[in-house]
Amino acid sequence: MTEIAARMCGNKHRHPSRRQARAHLRSLVGAGQRRELLNVYKCWFCDAWHVGHRPAAALQRSGKTS
Numbered sequence: 001m002t003e004i005a006a007r008m009c010g011n012k013h014r015h016p017s018r019r020q021a022r023a024h025l026r027s028l029v030g031a032g033q034r035r036e037l038l039n040v041y042k043c044w045f046c047d048a049w050h051v052g053h054r055p056a057a058a059l060q061r062s063g064k065t066s
């Protein structure tokens with residue numbers, strides 16, 4: 001496995017559909033994670049859906065400071 005595939009995919013949970021990935025995202029938010037730091041994407045490596053974390057730097061560029 002290449003380094004970039006490990007970063008995209010790694011040991012993340014593989015969801016067969018976007019709907020299921022979004023349900024997982026909601027459960028993470030319910031557990032206290034910040035919604036704006038999470039995103040759902042389709043993995044080109046394993047062809048499944050993953051829930052990922054946005055880098056905090058992306059938020060800082062958008063002007064949010066909290």
Ligand SMILES: [Zn+2]
Nearest residue numbers: 009043045046
């Ligand atoms: Zn993957």
